[in-house]
Amino acid sequence: MVPASQLAPVDRGHAPECVAWIARKHAEGSVVAAVCGGVFLLADSGLLSGRRATTHWMFADELRQRFPDLRVDADRLVIDDFDLITAGGVLAWADMGLSLVERLLGPAVMFSTARFMLMDPPGREQRFYSDFAPPLQHGDKTILGVQHWLQANSRTSFGINDLADRAGLGSRTFLRRFLKATGMKPSEYQQRLRIARSRELLEFTRDTVDQISLAAGYEDSGGFRRTFKRIVGLSPAEYRRRFQRPSLLQAPANEESDSVIPA
Numbered sequence: 001m002v003p004a005s006q007l008a009p010v011d012r013g014h015a016p017e018c019v020a021w022i023a024r025k026h027a028e029g030s031v032v033a034a035v036c037g038g039v040f041l042l043a044d045s046g047l048l049s050g051r052r053a054t055t056h057w058m059f060a061d062e063l064r065q066r067f068p069d070l071r072v073d074a075d076r077l078v079i080d081d082f083d084l085i086t087a088g089g090v091l092a093w094a095d096m097g098l099s100l101v102e103r104l105l106g107p108a109v110m111f112s113t114a115r116f117m118l119m120d121p122p123g124r125e126q127r128f129y130s131d132f133a134p135p136l137q138h139g140d141k142t143i144l145g146v147q148h149w150l151q152a153n154s155r156t157s158f159g160i161n162d163l164a165d166r167a168g169l170g171s172r173t174f175l176r177r178f179l180k181a182t183g184m185k186p187s188e189y190q191q192r193l194r195i196a197r198s199r200e201l202l203e204f205t206r207d208t209v210d211q212i213s214l215a216a217g218y219e220d221s222g223g224f225r226r227t228f229k230r231i232v233g234l235s236p237a238e239y240r241r242r243f244q245r246p247s248l249l250q251a252p253a254n255e256e257s258d259s260v261i262p263a
Helices: 016-027 038-044 057-066 092-105 107-116 141-152 160-167 171-182 186-204 209-215 221-232 236-243
Strands: 032-035 078-081 084-087
Touching: 016 032, 016 038, 032 038, 032 092, 038 057, 038 084, 078 092, 084 092, 092 107, 141 160, 141 171, 141 186, 160 171, 171 186, 186 209, 186 221, 186 236, 209 221, 209 236, 221 236
Parallel strands: 032 084
Antiparallel strands: 078 084
């Protein structure tokens, strides 16, 4: 097992002797696992070439850039690819450990272990926890200005022509530069902003899901729920059950079931 590193993500070539030892143990038949920043060390060995892998969501883009032949899926907390296992943030080692217990000793022992450790069984996804962090260091000041403006007006949906006019660019030029700077189409970027706002409201308020849907810029609460589930991996009600602040857990008795958490 390659543990997380305080230097995460480590530079390429950071520990050549360790990387060579990992590759040698794998060639001898060992299963190799890595957590968080340790995935960079495992990738440096070449063993992950062409394989699926995860790491902490904050480091996923850098892992893709350094190792473009990897298939990085940062939504997953653990990816068990038989002989190579990767896990997300530092505490994902526990989920990885439960996956290994299930592999070696079966599901009954794994569920008993999870109960003893007061943990959910494997199956959580990293996207439940990841925040939307818009890329702002791309150097395109025109696009950056549009991003700041969208942040301040996230409740309103703008088309490409509206945003291009805001940027003083032609529609095709704007779309090309926006994609290059953010890695997303403007419509997806705006959805991410609205969902980020709704997550905050689910955590910090007692507003109903319908109220939060409107506050985030969605007139159709059903569409909001579907979009939220697609991006976050949980329904708004499930997300609130997991993440609403303890001081808000005492709910009025007449609230709808998916709007607040009962005491």
